[in-house]
Amino acid sequence: MKKLKNLTRIFVVTLQFQIASSLEKQLETTYTGTLHADGSIFEVVSKGRQVSITSFDVNMDAGTDTVSVYSRPGNLVASNDGGWLLIKSFEVTGQGKGLVTSLPNFDYPVIVPAGFKQSFYIATNLTDVDFWYSSGTALGNAFASNDDLDILEGYAIGNGWKGYAFPRQWNGAVHYSVPGDAPSAPTVSEPTSSPASSAAPSFKVCQYPSSYPSLLPTSKIVSTTQSPTKRPSKHPTQQPTQPQPTLSPVPTPTNFKEPRSDTLKPTKSPASSSRSISYSAWTVLACLPLVMFNPYNK
Numbered sequence: 001m002k003k004l005k006n007l008t009r010i011f012v013v014t015l016q017f018q019i020a021s022s023l024e025k026q027l028e029t030t031y032t033g034t035l036h037a038d039g040s041i042f043e044v045v046s047k048g049r050q051v052s053i054t055s056f057d058v059n060m061d062a063g064t065d066t067v068s069v070y071s072r073p074g075n076l077v078a079s080n081d082g083g084w085l086l087i088k089s090f091e092v093t094g095q096g097k098g099l100v101t102s103l104p105n106f107d108y109p110v111i112v113p114a115g116f117k118q119s120f121y122i123a124t125n126l127t128d129v130d131f132w133y134s135s136g137t138a139l140g141n142a143f144a145s146n147d148d149l150d151i152l153e154g155y156a157i158g159n160g161w162k163g164y165a166f167p168r169q170w171n172g173a174v175h176y177s178v179p180g181d182a183p184s185a186p187t188v189s190e191p192t193s194s195p196a197s198s199a200a201p202s203f204k205v206c207q208y209p210s211s212y213p214s215l216l217p218t219s220k221i222v223s224t225t226q227s228p229t230k231r232p233s234k235h236p237t238q239q240p241t242q243p244q245p246t247l248s249p250v251p252t253p254t255n256f257k258e259p260r261s262d263t264l265k266p267t268k269s270p271a272s273s274s275r276s277i278s279y280s281a282w283t284v285l286a287c288l289p290l291v292m293f294n295p296y297n298k
Contacts, residue, residue: 028173029144029151031059031098035168036130039123042154042170043076043140046116051148051176052109058122058131059171060094060101065129067092067103069122071110075140076119078155078164084121097132100173109177119154122170127159136167143169148178 044053056069070084077083088106095101112118124130136143136153144151151174157164 025148025177026057026173026175027144027146027149027151028057029169029171030134031100031132031171033059033132033134033169033171035135035156036061036097036132037156037165038127038130038159039121039157040131040133040154040168040170041076041078041119041121041157041164043152044112044118044120044174045142045150045152046112046114046118047148047150049114049148049178049180051112051178053106053112053118053174053176054109055105055175056103056120056122057100057173057175058094058103059098059133060092060096060124060131061129062094062096063126063129064091064093066090066125067122068125069103069106069120071121072119074117074119076152076154078157078161078166080161094129105175117152121157122172123157123159125159131171133171134169136169139167141167149174149176 044051058067060067066089068089069087071087072083072085087110088104090104092101092103110118122131133156139153139155141153142150143153151170153167153169155164155166156168
């Protein structure tokens with residue numbers, strides 16, 4: 001969810017920045033016209049690149065009126081034949097003859113592909129608030145140009161499609177944008193949702209050790225443990241902890257115990273048995289009466 005919010009904010013900031021930058025380009029004709037009518041019809045030709053037309057400036061009488069903008073692809077037509085599409089209608093307060101009156105932006109830009117023509121019809125609603133325009137030289141003649149657009153001479157027309165005159169040069173300016181001309185969007189202050197990582201690890205030896213252990217083990221044993229750990233390891237070590245044997249013998253052997261005074265096993269040489277001693281004594285005692293009562297002992 002947090003990642004989605006960050007991506008949404010980046011998209012909104014980029015979109016707002018691009019829309020604001022689209023107002024930076026314009027092609028202006030003139031504001032010196034001496035003729036006036038309820039409406040003007042003219043053509044816009046896109047040159048080598050696609051353009052997105054977002055709004056117009058007009059030369060309009062002082063006063064408030066409803067202004068409607070219509071459009072159709074291709075060549076201009078000075079009649080209501082059903083091919084005109086209403087782009088936007090809005091209340092506008094004119095700044096007066098010879099001054100710039102800016103119309104609000106369209107809800108959606110009018111896209112003109114590269115090399116194509118787009119016709120526009122701008123009209124007021126009241127008869128006492130008019131647009132001012134100039135006399136032209138030839139219908140369809142380009143009288144305002146830059147690297148992106150040509151504005152062609154067209155018609156002046158009355159309210160309700162009643163009567164028209166030509167050739168006429170529309171007074172005003174076209175606001176537009178061209179893909180690729182907008183500067184890059186500003187950097188967003190929030191950090192990205194996932195950490196950035198380098199494409200490949202560095203193979204140079206660092207001058208100072210890092211403050212965190214490496215993620216992968218080293219290919220060689222760095223050092224051996226001189227004393228056993230408090231807890232047994234899961235796997236036995238491949239090398240002994242004492243790499244070299246001692247050069248001098250140990251004064252006392254390991255696991256040494258003093259012998260007990262009574263051995264559990266008999267000795268190898270027999271000793272004088274107490275059984276044999278008892279047997280000799282009984283023999284003497286048994287023979288003693290015979291000696292004492294022997295009749296030959298007189």
